[in-house]
Amino acid sequence: MRWGRLRRGKDRGDDVRGSGIDSSPAMKISTLLSALLMAGTAFSSQDPLADLPEDLKAAHVTFVELCASCHGVLGDGKGTTELDRPARSFADGGFSFGNTKEALFRTLKSGIPGTPMPAFGGQVPDERLEELARLVQFLGPGGEPEPPKGTELIVKDRPLIVRGHFPALDGEEDDVVRGLLIGDPSGMSFQYASDNLRLLSVRLGGFVDRADWGGRGGSPLRPLGRSIYTPRDLLRPTAWRLANEGYLRPRLRATSTTRGVAKIEYELFDAAGVLVARCVEAPRMLSTSLGSGYAVSYQLTAGATRALTFYPYPSPTSQSWTLNHGGAEFTGSLTTGHVSCKRPMESPGNELRIMTPLPGMSAVERGFEMIVSPEEPVLFEAGVLFLTEWSDENAVRALKELQHGNK
Ligand code: HEC
Numbered sequence: 001m002r003w004g005r006l007r008r009g010k011d012r013g014d015d016v017r018g019s020g021i022d023s024s025p026a027m028k029i030s031t032l033l034s035a036l037l038m039a040g041t042a043f044s045s046q047d048p049l050a051d052l053p054e055d056l057k058a059a060h061v062t063f064v065e066l067c068a069s070c071h072g073v074l075g076d077g078k079g080t081t082e083l084d085r086p087a088r089s090f091a092d093g094g095f096s097f098g099n100t101k102e103a104l105f106r107t108l109k110s111g112i113p114g115t116p117m118p119a120f121g122g123q124v125p126d127e128r129l130e131e132l133a134r135l136v137q138f139l140g141p142g143g144e145p146e147p148p149k150g151t152e153l154i155v156k157d158r159p160l161i162v163r164g165h166f167p168a169l170d171g172e173e174d175d176v177v178r179g180l181l182i183g184d185p186s187g188m189s190f191q192y193a194s195d196n197l198r199l200l201s202v203r204l205g206g207f208v209d210r211a212d213w214g215g216r217g218g219s220p221l222r223p224l225g226r227s228i229y230t231p232r233d234l235l236r237p238t239a240w241r242l243a244n245e246g247y248l249r250p251r252l253r254a255t256s257t258t259r260g261v262a263k264i265e266y267e268l269f270d271a272a273g274v275l276v277a278r279c280v281e282a283p284r285m286l287s288t289s290l291g292s293g294y295a296v297s298y299q300l301t302a303g304a305t306r307a308l309t310f311y312p313y314p315s316p317t318s319q320s321w322t323l324n325h326g327g328a329e330f331t332g333s334l335t336t337g338h339v340s341c342k343r344p345m346e347s348p349g350n351e352l353r354i355m356t357p358l359p360g361m362s363a364v365e366r367g368f369e370m371i372v373s374p375e376e377p378v379l380f381e382a383g384v385l386f387l388t389e390w391s392d393e394n395a396v397r398a399l400k401e402l403q404h405g406n407k
Helices: 004-019 025-043 054-066 101-110 126-139 392-406
Strands: 160-166 176-183 188-193 199-204 226-229 240-242 249-258 261-269 275-288 291-302 306-310 320-322 338-342 350-355 362-364 367-372 378-387
Touching (some): 101 126, 160 249, 176 249, 176 261, 240 275, 275 306, 275 378, 291 306, 291 367, 350 392, 367 378, 378 392
Antiparallel strands (some): 160 176, 176 188, 188 199, 240 306, 249 261, 261 275, 291 378, 306 367, 362 367
């Protein structure tokens, strides 16, 4: 291991202290000498940063400034910030979201929702992030980054959508026989069940592998990356119901990726098979310097004026708190929307839920009631931001960044 010497350098301190008990001066001197020798090897020629290429020196200064508090000056994960979920040691390798230059750039730009790893896209220019990505590779275990397999579908500068047969989700037994996966250039992907259009899983990292995983029929697709959120609410068969009546049954009409936005279009039918509304749904990643997450936008067009109940992902729970800011009720006071949050922190992060307020909208258990009418489509967005560190101020700042980004 490259950093082994530095760790031994730390042990050396104990040796010197221990030698105080030893009465033999010769012994003392030899211990001291060997300690000095080890210190010499640790901090001069063997200093891993001594090998740092000239063109990465500036990046390392940025690294010390922005990253070292969590990742350590050497990227060994020994930062000074106490984290519930420790930052990784780059030297250990095993990057969950890939260690090609492109994958690292994406991780730095967008952050890792649900972990303390913030998004740097808003505060560090792209060229600097590219340098930082190269520095992370340098601090890594070495060797070539893993090249993607020939069967891997890679999302580049526009979203991709695949439909087909997926393996069972973690903790589930049944395969997702009819599934839909949207891959976003941010590195985030959204997996839906095609028959009821529930969002099943939000992932980060690679997109999808088309390798055959057992010949169980359909087109076999294995989602890559790591699941960062599983917004499953098994009590709800679908996200929509008629207020005081049954759930609406969605039927997928089409998927599209135009102007960089992936969309799912579906119709909602009542129990009698009558078309109640059409919906266009589009998920996206949210990144702020205080934490990242995701949001889904909805555009609803109704055939008649009706009261609908909508259950967002993740649904607000009975433990949802309303954010108070400066003593005043915060709900709805920013145009970003209705805000509620869960405190205290629940692993993996502080969840700040966001919902665009609509005229006449009211909160009901785990959802929102709204009026839809044929005159005008209803547009709103619902999402969650996982704040790196909870405070009311951070919540407000993150929302302001989002508002800014939306313009
Ligand atoms: C507030 C603490 C914090 C700061 C600041 C921070 N990170 Fe991280 N970072 C983390 C944590 C925690 C993880 C591990 C997340 C997880 O559980 O996968 C991580 C993960 C990563 C990963 C790993 C991705 C993978 O594929 O597994 C990279 C690369 C990374 N950070 C680079 C950086 C760089 C470069 C900076 C500075 C520009 C930085 N981080 C700043 C906390 C931090």
